[in-house]
Amino acid sequence: MKTELLEFENKHKLLEPTSTERVATLEAISEYTENFLGNIDTLPAFVNNVSEKAPFIQSINFEEQNTLNEVLKNIRLYIDTPGINPASGGHLGYIPGGGLFYGAVGDYLACITNRYAGVRFASPGAVLLEETVLNWMANLFGYSKNYGGTLTSGGSIANLTAIATARDAINLKAKDYHKAVIYTTQYAHHCLQKSIRILGMDDVQWREIECNNLYQMNVEELEKAINKDLNNGFLPWLLVASAGTTDVGAIDPLQQLSEISKKYNLWFHVDAAYGGFFILTNKGKQLLKGIEQADSIVADPHKGLFIPYGLGAVLIKNKKLLHKTHQYLANYMQDASTEKVDLSPADLSPELSRHFRALRLWLPLKIHGEKPFENYLNEKMQLATYCYQQLSNLPDVEVFNKPELSVFAFRFLHKELPLDKYNEKIQKAVMNDGRVFISSTRLNNCYVLRIAILSFRTHLSTIETALTVLDKSKKIAEDELYQELRNN
Template sequence: MKKSIMELEDISRKLEPVNNKRAHWNTSVQKYADNFLDEFNQNNTFVVSENMGKGILDLSIEDEGKPIEEVLQCLKENVDTPNINPASGGHFGYIPGGGVFTTALGDYLAAITNRYAGIFFACPGGVRMENMLLRWMCKMVGYPVTALGNLTSGGSIANLSAITTARDAKGIKAKDVDRCVIYMTKQLHHCVQKSLRVAGMKESIVRYIPMDSSFKMIPEKLNIQIEQDKANGLLPFMVFGSAGTTDTGAIDPLKKIGGIAKENKLWFHVDAAYGGFFMLSNRIKPAFKGIELSDSIAIDPHKGLFLSYGIGAVLIKDTDALYQTHHYTANYMQDAFNLDEDPSPADLSPELTKHFRGLRMWISLQLLGVAPFRAALEEKILLCQYFYEEIQKLGFEVGPEPDLSIAIFRYVPKTEDANAYNLKLVKQIMQDGRIFLSSTTIDGAYWIRFAVLSFRTHLKQVDLALQLLGNLVK
């Protein structure tokens, strides 16, 4: 048996590469990353591909490993080239992703050290770090010092966590679900409807509250609808507000909605996944007045703090409610049952095993400070306003004036169908590839979206977008 063990040990030790192999791999990966940042990132924002990454399937999984050069070349050709390049400053579609360099440093260290920051007993410093970040965000939005939350993979899980906490805090049982009424606008992000289904609230009644001409909820309509539902024996339960919708970037009248929610004892949740971090700017923060009245907030550091994909946050004013929904114990965890000095993320989240995602955020804020993030956010606001004004000079029709960094626009030709014409414009932009724009349809009208959130987007990229659009409609 010992002989077999030793033979297996010889093979398994390949999982711990020796110093010179680590050095070669590190050098190769660093060279690839530097090339991406210095050159490859400057290439087209959208690359039309016939292969569509199929070459990745040619590098099969085998018993023996392959040279890193072969692996990286496959990665470049099939993953980092086709279709959207989210690292490009010309990415104006959807909600552009982040990718600040310091994210990679944090993730590299988190992966190397492999600390488990799910419970205080295992990694007290890591838990303190993540809770420190959450308290910093709670302070930013005006929550009390007793509030907390959890770092999630993104806005979808943040919204799900808030919904399940609200469900339990309000004492909603299975027998109540079909009487529960949930209020939102049709501009609320679709992940909320998905989260309601996952949380067992699929059979609830959803009321879509009318919006004004700027695609913002009309509070008076909300109040009337709640009164009607109460009179009909229904159970008004939860109202959703948006602090930066995905379609247009609109901020709902949060103060009025919050007052109505409090008066009627509804749980008030704000989806600020995209827009929340604009609150770092004192000049923009007044637009979010009333967000402090909410019971919970979803906010994404991988959007407004420009970090790489994979870190969102849910902030909950009543930490005990979050704990009651998510805390469970098991016998095999008995060694960790101690008097934690700080709440464990595993007790405040559906996740037990989780990536130490707080390190990427902490190291970024520590190395760079808050000032560059604040400046970049204010820059994006001004760039969007600039685009909004300039695109009209080119003959385009625009939607409401931007609250944040998203504008919608369309060209209305004299003879052709406007929807078909703007669809063609978007396809032409994709073929050109230097910038990327996405679209949406509101009340049957096809709009092109201009979303500025990449930290690499500056005046040069916005002027290029204006130039390309102007040339296409001449």
């Protein structure tokens, strides 16, 4: 038996590279990432040649061993080339991602030491660090010490966590779901509807309140809807405001909405996944006034703080309520549950074992300090204004909103061509060009283009390139559409 066990041990050493191998691996990785980052300004923001066949990465045969060089070559070819390049400043679509270097380094450290960030006694330091970054956020958003929070993989799970907490806050049970009412707008992010479905709450009443011409919730319409629901025996439950809609970056009137939520005893949730961290800027502080009144706030560091994908955050004003939804008891966790006074992340989130996410945020903050984040966010808002001005000066452009934060929508006009098709073709032509990437949405029943500026690598030269690419794409779209019309 002992011999057999020693044999196992020797074989399993294969999973533990030697120090020399580790150093050589890090050198190769460093060469790879340096090549990537060193060329990031010239790498395309979008590459259209989606290859159906990527044998190396599709193979489910893991019998063979491969060299790191071979692996990296294939990662470059099949993973880091096709599609959107979220690390590029030219990514101006959807909500652009970040990718701060020290965020990646934080992950590397977290993964090597593999600290267990779920339970305080298992890794008191990791838990403290999570609390530190959450405290920093709570302070930014004007929350008091009684708040509770958790770091999530992103905005969708953060919103889900908040909605589950809001449900339990009033002990809402399945038999009453059909009476409970959610108030939001058509511009709320789709993850909220997804959350409701995942929570098994499809039966709740969903009211999309009309917006004003700035795409913000109309407060009078909201109050009317609440009163109507009360008169009809419904239970007004949850008010979901957006602080930066995905479509146009609009911020609902938070202050007024908070007053309504108090008046009618609604849970006031603010989805600030995109817009939240603009609170670091003076303009953002003004725009987000009232957010401190929210019962729950979602803000995504992997958006507004430029952290690599995989970091959202939810803050709940009353920690006890976050705990109420996520508390647990299990015999095999008895060692961990001796200290319920100082709650652990696992007591406040759906997760038990979890990635030590705090390090990927704390490290960049600690190394760069807070100021560069503020400067970059100011830059993004000004770039959006500049780009908006340049486009709105063009005679053939219709703009749909002046950027409140750093997103706006517009479309090109044409005397003869169908506008939806024309703009769709422009978007495709921009993708084919690849120097920048922009996405589209629908507003007022029109297909519109969007520019969303949030990458820390987007600067004035990127916007100038975007304007050039749009101009070129317009001509391509026009030629193609005329050609199609001739052919039909």
